[in-house]
Amino acid sequence: MKPLPFIMQYVRRYKYRYIAGILTLFAVDAASVFIPKLTGIITDGLTARSITWSSIRTCLLGIFLIGLLLAVGRFLWRYFLFGTARIIERELRNEMFSHLETMDVEYYNSHKTGDLMTRFTSDLNAVRMALGPAVICIFDSVVMTLLVVCQMMYYVNIKLTLLALIPMVIICLGYMHYGKVLDDRTSGQCFQSCRLCTGKLLRDPCDQGLCSQAGRNPFFFQKEPGYHG
Secondary structure (H helix, E strand, O other): OOHHHHHHHHHHHOHHHHHHHHHHHHHHHHHHOHHHHHHHHHHHHHHHOOOOHHHHHHHHHHHHHHHHHHHHHHHHHHHHHHHHHHHHHHHHHHHHHHHHHOOOHHHHHHOOHHHHHHHHHHHHHHHHHHHOHHHHHHHHHHHHHHHHHHHHHHHOOHHHHHHHHHHHHHHHHHHHHHHHHHHHHHHHHHHHHHHHHHHHHHHOHHHHHHHHHHHHOOOOOOOOOOOOO
């Protein structure tokens, strides 16, 4: 089975927790855009000397209530999204361990102990990050951007908002290009060096110096351009 369909079966198992977390995240994003609006009402009113103390107290009360809503909402979406990612990580680790208990001695003779250990540590940690923080980054960034853009178009000016979006488009395109280049050069090598070091440390403690260098320098195991070994 391919990795994505395999992981999605766990996501579907906890789909209601993910739906609750995403809806709570949407509510938090929608509520947070009203705080600058209330702050602007107070600031504009004090500048123009056209606001009363009763209106100021009403705005401050609104900011306080929105703050409470944000605090509760952020706890809830962390509970649903981060908590579900932790649950899936725990289930995967237990299932992997149960599977290893059924393997014979020949399997452990042909597979390095360090490679097996990284399956339970860095690999599962990557899965948890993909099912938790990555989901939040995708939905939060998209929803928050749309809410802010719509608010700017409604309250400020449509043409000015479109002009302000031009640098954002350039930044996104640059991030997509250079981010992929940096990820190809660093992430894979860091991951391979960590896995190699884990196996070395479990087999030969004398290699700790080599592995510590690889942990500090992601290009430690990169071959020189003229090297063909």
